[in-house]
Amino acid sequence: MIRTVRTALVLLLATGGPAACARQARVESGPADSAATDTATGTVRQVGNTPFVRTIVEDPSGAVRIVGPYESEISRLVGARVQAVGVIDSASRGRAMGPDLRASGYTILSVDGDRPTVGYLRRSDAGDFFLRTEEGHDVPLSSVSSALADQVGAKVWVVTNAQGAVARYGILKRP
Incomplete structure (x- = not known):
């Protein structure tokens, strides 16, 4: 019995212990x-x-x-x-x-296979929405839902179509 326990202990230590199994x-x-x-x-x-x-x-x-x-x-x-x-x-x-x-x-x-753009939602004086990226680029957005429009100032990710219409979005940090 002692020999079996000793052998098991030696094997356990030799393989790196319980963490080696994880x-x-x-x-x-x-x-x-x-x-x-x-x-x-x-x-x-x-x-x-x-x-x-x-x-x-x-x-x-x-x-x-x-x-x-x-x-x-x-x-x-x-x-x-x-x-x-x-x-x-x-x-x-x-x-x-x-x-x-x-x-x-x-x-x-990727989000559902698409690469989103990340930035802060802004609205121009003319009422147009855009995303200001952390690199300082402004990405124009169209077809902004009322739920997203209420999040001006929030850090968001957006997936847009070729015309810049918001197809999907997510809130990363509220304003």
Whole structure:
């Protein structure tokens, strides 16, 4: 009996312990001395039950839990494919649920197969709607619904048709 327990313990330690059995997300890292160099690319999901709901970015290799100031925005993108950028909390590595990524930014890669434009909803003095991107570009919008029109100043994503008519949108941060 003692020999069996000792053998099992040796095998457990040799394979990396219980964490070696857990799925871990693929996280790409840059140089150790640079800030915000870890990235996680995958589909946004929410897991857990209230009040313990967590936002994760998941790909076939596993998941990374999103924490930090961008978590609330990323949590509004359930089902979308994103690339989150930040720093992995070294204390969270090896956890069965995946490591924590303290996000310092993100890019929406696709929403239902379409690449959205992200920016702040604005309205000109003439009453025309446009999206001001974080790069400072203005993207004209047409066919803005009354529900979206009420969100002037909000950070949003939009998918438009070739004429600039809003086909779909989502609110990332209220005004």
